[in-house]
Amino acid sequence: MQKQLVNSAWMAGVVSVIIAQPVRADIAQITNVRVNPTAGGLEIILETADRSRPQVILYSSRGAFVADIIAQLRIPQGTVYSANSSSTGITSVTVSAVDANTTRLTVTGNGGIPTGGVNSQGQGLIFSLTPATAVNTAETQVAPSVNPGMTTSDADNGTATSNDDEDVEEIVVTASRRPEVLRNVSRSVTVIPRAEIEQQTNLSRNLTDVLGKFVPGLGAPTQTTETNYQSMRGRSALILIDGIPQNANTSTAFANELRTIDPSAIERIEVVRGASATYGNGATGGVINIITRRATEQKLSFQTDVSVNSSLSHFADSLGNSITQSLSGKSGNVDYTLSLARTDTGSFFDANGDRIPNWRSNLDNTENYNILGKLGVNLDSQQRLQLSANYFKDSTFSDYISDTSLDDNGIFPEKARAIRIDGLQYVNTNLPGNLTNNINLDYSHQNIFGSRVQAQAYYRTQTTFDQYGDVSLRNLSRTQRFRGLVQGELESEKLGARLQIETPLSQAINLLWGVDYSTEDNSQNFNILDKDLYTNSGNRILRATGDTRTFTPLYNVNNIGFFAQLQTKINDKLTLNGGVRNENIGFSVDDYTSIFGANIKGGSRNVSATVFNVGTAYNATDAISVFADFSQGFSIPDLGRVLRNPPDSFVDAGTSVNLTEPQKVNSYEVGVRGNWRSVKASLAAFYNNSDLGSRLVVVDPQSPLQVVRTPERFYGLEGTVDVEVGGGWQVGGTATLSEGEFQDVDDNDGDENTKEYLAFDVFRVQPTKLTAYLENKTTSSWSNRLQVLYVGDRNRAFEDGTQPLPIKGYMTVDYISSIKLGRGMLQVGVENLLNKQYFAVQSQDNGGYDFDSGNAAARGRSLRIGYALTW
Secondary structure, eight states, X not given: OHHHXXXXXXXXXXXXXXXXXXXXXXXXXXXXXXXXXXXXXXXXXXXXXXXXXXXXXXXXXXXXXXXXXXXXXXXXXXXXXXXXXXXXTEEEEEXXXXXXXXXXXXXXESSSOOEEEEEEETTEEEEEEEOSSOOOOOXXXXXXXXXXXXXXXXXXXXXXXXXXXXXXXXXXXOSSSSOEEGGGOOSOEEEEEHHHHHHHTTTOOOHHHHHHHHOTTBOOOOSSSOOTTOOBTTXXXXXXXXXXXXXXXXXTTSOOTTSSSOGGGEEEEEEEEXXXXXXXXXXXXXXXXXXXXXXXXXXXXXXXXEEEEEESSOHHHHOEEXXXXXXXXXXXXXXXXXXXEEEEXXXXXXXXXXXXXXXXXXXXXXXXXXXXXXXXXXXXSSEEEEEEEEEEEEEEOOSEEEOGGGGGSSOOXXXXXXXXXXXXXXXSSOOSEEEEEXXXXXXXXXXXXXXXXEEEEEEEEXXXXXXXXXXXXXXXXXXXXXXXXXXXXXXXXXXEEEEEEEEEOSSSEEEEEEEEEEEEEEEEEEEEEOHHHHHHTTSOEEEEEEEEEEEEEEEEEEEEEEEEEEEEEOSSSXXXXXXXXXXXXXXXXXXXXXXXXXXXXXXEEEEEEEEEEEEEEEESSSSEEEEEEEEEEEXXXXXXXXXXXXXTTOOBTTTOHHHHOOEEEEEEEEEEEEEOSSEEEEEEXXXXXXXXXXXXXXXXXXSOOEEEOOOEXXXXXXXXXXXXXXXXXXXXXXXXXXXXXXEOTTOOSSOGGGOOEEEOOTTTSOOOEEEEEXXXXXXXXXXXXXXXXXXXXXXXXHHTTSSSSOBOOEEEEEEEEEEEETTEEEEEXXXXXXXXXXXXXXXXXXXXXXXXGGOOOOOOSEEEEEXXXXX
């Protein structure tokens, strides 16, 4: 009876337990979290610095056990711990920072609110919890957040996670380089957790495909390795791997920033949409942060994943495979992770059964390797040091190339056609592909004069070899031409560092401040191939002559940004945040001779700007929050595009500011979120503009693209919804409607304010995108999912004369199934289930410019079968 009375008290109201503590001048600090299964539930241990025993307030909220601890959360390399194991009766454990001096423990269970209490011990606090419904005890996995820059738990990721008998749990995200409860974030945030990444790799192991189907505001998948035609709100996104920028200033030429890591090495992907005054570094469209895996268990564990994939119309020719192996563990104060992956793709076939030709950014007939290694050391309860390295290499070889004769026959658009070249050989040159190395050193200290300090140093190199081609480029202004059989090569090297300090000014005010620095060198050459040998061998032998020509000269871009972000929690409902960033960008290039033989004078230039952001979030009810945000971004255009073919008016790199002038982007956003027990939904409207935009123009198909600077603006709506229907059913989807315009510089009405605005082509503004899914937990060990991607028509740019042909929409359906088999999971994915014949947006755009060798149809129905085992 006494136990029943205690449990009733838990359900009925708030119980406060105050643990006596000695008087201290400073506030207590939580330095470690441990979760251990017990015979009756879970034991959660919060270790504190100096063995202090902080004040604890226990209560129930929205179907969960909650403890508010008056202590700072000082956990190395992260601030969010979560646990999920239905076999214990406890479905989730979250430890997060409510504000600078308050830590919150939230525990949810299957059949109701878990019960228990708290005791002090020599190391801190022990919470002993029992689930409301007794179930079998099993091991609970604990997953700490891993990146000092941005860490999140599950946000609007496309899957509702609450149970029918539970209220939803509070979600913690970091949209501005620090942890925040999602309801208090003034930006649109999307998170794709590891489970969703693994599910989508049953269809494609290409990250551009995965993100294109999940992230509102991002263009639909193009089935290539490039991020071209996948702008975010009309602009470029900063892509990070554990805080290391993958973007080079030449990204519009080789936009393969997402082709630098295998999905098996990723823990989660976080996307913050809209210009960033916090991260800077050219993040005018938003930030895509890829967080890699890290050891989460004390014992040594392994995960093995093997799969095969094939077109269902040509099994033998299209057979591919992948194998991944990872291991991780902890030993004392040291933790380590090693992830190995190899993927080999076969040939691709469209829905009509025709072979899709290998083109510069296609994924067919490609072999790639990825090695990720991490070694972390907790130097003491306050300090952590971590070294990580990521190596990625892919190479493409195919006897089937795209028939370039279609580009010259005057008929367009035609579907790209594959032609076979038996015995193709590469001599003294490299296969087309990409090689990227990332090295990262992180250090964190949880209390230096009351502040949390995080420092990072990184080094990245990238080498990309393009497909070979018989090139004939014409310089329109100088009437010169370059002809030759060549292979393009990009070299990019970046070195950088970050320092951020989080200083609590009071219980309600927190200051984040620091500095980011990077310097990068970029160049692009044409390696000349022996054209006579190629012709005499029947187009079989590609031999490098040793002669190279400069296409983009070696140039340097350096960036240093100082930032400060202030967050104020006015009350339980209203949060304000704002900040400032001073961005300084310099670039330099020596004198050089262009590929057309023109002598160009080099030079250097430094530019700077101060950008601001301010935002607010208001929690109207426990389930509904509204937010508004203004943020500015600052970037420079792709200088490689400018330098490779400058016009006659270009004097030197230091004074020709009409092309090299940086742009400042103003980004505005308002939105609303709903987070109920079985429904999650969000709706956001955005608008961004810049007075000096940067767009690429096709002046002549035989000439390099030209950079044109004009005012530009983008606007649109984004929405998400996820509903747990009950009975194991979930439905949901996303919507993206966007538009973008630039001012017509050829409108000669004499008044700059009334110049006409014309629609951007699909390189910058992609068509309407809708996604939907229907998922069913058919049994406790078997789940099935159908998902739909709809891409709408886009005619406005064609009507405005900025797009050669209108874009035709399409719809595809995918099927994913997973079933527990033995100790592992059998996974099946069918891409393009209905075998729809269609052309992705990028292919349609190529065909519109009579570039039919790049107008490839999309993949037809294909099957992937895999088996994953953790042991």
